[in-house]
Amino acid sequence: MVTKISGCAQEAQGLVAATGLAARHIIRSGEWTGHTSGTAPHYVQGNLVILPAALANDFLRFCQRNPKPCPLLAVSEPGDPRLPRLGEDLDIRTDVPAYRVWRKGELIEEVSDIRHLWREDLVSFVIGCSFSFEQPLIDAGIPLRHVQEGRNVAMYRTNIQTVPAGPFHGPMVVSMRPMSPANAIRAVQVTARVPQVHGAPVHLGDPAQIGIADLQKPDFGDAVAVLPGEMPVYWACGVTPQSVVMEAKPEFCITHSPGKMLVTDLLDGELAFS
Amino acid sequence: MVTKISGCAQEAQGLVAATGLAARHIIRSGEWTGHTSGTAPHYVQGNLVILPAALANDFLRFCQRNPKPCPLLAVSEPGDPRLPRLGEDLDIRTDVPAYRVWRKGELIEEVSDIRHLWREDLVSFVIGCSFSFEQPLIDAGIPLRHVQEGRNVAMYRTNIQTVPAGPFHGPMVVSMRPMSPANAIRAVQVTARVPQVHGAPVHLGDPAQIGIADLQKPDFGDAVAVLPGEMPVYWACGVTPQSVVMEAKPEFCITHSPGKMLVTDLLDGELAFS
Numbered sequence A, B: 001m002v003t004k005i006s007g008c009a010q011e012a013q014g015l016v017a018a019t020g021l022a023a024r025h026i027i028r029s030g031e032w033t034g035h036t037s038g039t040a041p042h043y044v045q046g047n048l049v050i051l052p053a054a055l056a057n058d059f060l061r062f063c064q065r066n067p068k069p070c071p072l073l074a075v076s077e078p079g080d081p082r083l084p085r086l087g088e089d090l091d092i093r094t095d096v097p098a099y100r101v102w103r104k105g106e107l108i109e110e111v112s113d114i115r116h117l118w119r120e121d122l123v124s125f126v127i128g129c130s131f132s133f134e135q136p137l138i139d140a141g142i143p144l145r146h147v148q149e150g151r152n153v154a155m156y157r158t159n160i161q162t163v164p165a166g167p168f169h170g171p172m173v174v175s176m177r178p179m180s181p182a183n184a185i186r187a188v189q190v191t192a193r194v195p196q197v198h199g200a201p202v203h204l205g206d207p208a209q210i211g212i213a214d215l216q217k218p219d220f221g222d223a224v225a226v227l228p229g230e231m232p233v234y235w236a237c238g239v240t241p242q243s244v245v246m247e248a249k250p251e252f253c254i255t256h257s258p259g260k261m262l263v264t265d266l267l268d269g270e271l272a273f274s
Helices: A020-028 A053-065 A131-139 A181-192 A239-248 B020-028 B053-065 B131-139 B181-192 B239-248
Strands: A043-052 A072-075 A099-103 A106-111 A122-128 A154-161 A171-179 A231-236 A253-256 A262-267 B043-052 B072-075 B099-103 B106-111 B122-128 B154-161 B171-179 B231-236 B253-256 B262-267
Touching: A020 A043, A020 A262, A043 A053, A043 A072, A043 A131, A043 A239, A053 A072, A053 A122, A053 A239, A131 A181, A171 A181, A171 A239, A181 A231, A181 B181, A239 A253, B020 B043, B020 B262, B043 B053, B043 B072, B043 B131, B043 B239, B053 B072, B053 B122, B053 B239, B131 B181, B171 B181, B171 B239, B181 B231, B239 B253
Parallel strands: none
Antiparallel strands: A043 A122, A043 A253, A043 A262, A072 A122, A099 A106, A099 A253, A154 A171, A171 A231, B043 B122, B043 B253, B043 B262, B072 B122, B099 B106, B099 B253, B154 B171, B171 B231
16 A cells, blocks of 8 residues: 655654653653654664673674664663663663564564563663664655655665674665665765764665565565666665574564664764764 | 776876976976876866856856866966966966867867967866866775776766856766776765765766766767676766867867866865865
């Protein structure tokens, strides 16, 4: 189904709050368990991975070695549910709309609060997400088809290998946005300025070159058309670390549910260099 | 004929001077009338167009309206052969290795000194040239095939129309460099930082989209191979203003000879913003 909505698709159909803090308070209260696309415009959102301390150092090294798919915004102290760099009044156990709980790589349950699962050895990783560069692209006059059509962005497993660390290894996942060559050139410039939200694209053009067999069959998200005269543009995707963690089958792990992110107090503009 | 030279092809086969000023003194003496590729590394070089004052205002507006193909580095006062913004001891009548003299769009002669042709109404325009962004590309680890093969870059007339001013109008000429998609992405970032030497590319990929019928038949310069897995990347080219001036058939005009540029005292780094 294609829903055409002029302007920002998300505003018509999701939670909107004035600030990251206001969004987190609504989410903490349990009133909103849905996606955060368009929530608190201009505030940075992040992907969440929570791991036991025994694995946290390996995962930290994995992120350091793979900054494009895993741009780390913050890492917590073990057992501490706060992330003061991302917001003063922030509790990682309650402030995400929905969490996925994994044991040995198996999805066990989806919950909206993880206080009952909290352990003194858990470390939280918050990783930049492409929501923070989509608004600058739109602001630069570059239309994004999946936003116009109210769909999730198309994501693909590639043959680009991440640099391994400990048990963490596997292919990079990319998101794809079709655009004219002139807009692709401008999109490189706009996104190169935000390395903490994946930065410049990793590939342009031919999908086969990075191991994508069929653009119309994404591994995650929704397919969108690539029109004549357009080229597909591929960015490293924050689904990569989740995919890598699932492959490593840690004894225990918690992530956010897809599209239901942590909303922080950072402004998108704070991530850009000029 | 393909001449393969490792490293910088130009150093082995052209004039090399320590500074722009030193290069101009050698050229002024008449000792060097050849190309300036690789001459005075890291010093900005420029394309030259000299027009009678009656046409100069139209041409100035043309450059203002078409900054990508016509990035103006300096404009002289009428009748003044100096360009102090580009070098203290600079005489535009003697400091270019070779000049082309045109009347009503016809090439009349090629000379190495234009003092005998100088008039009190002549205005000099110096326009940025892609030499100034090729070194940063090479420094960024992006190989340029025409440099490796000791050839001139391939240039093409396109169907991209310039914005007209007075008698000046016509298609944009582009230069093309083949590279991997990953290098194309980095090349956008590197060249976006130097808007005074054409800036970011104007097109990527399919040549037909900008009216190029056959990449192996450039309108100017030498063809180079586009290898499997590479994409052609197109930049606005300083041949555009020359092409446009010739179309306008001014009663009198002087340009530099192709590849034989004005070497200035500006450093390439002075043109970059960060």
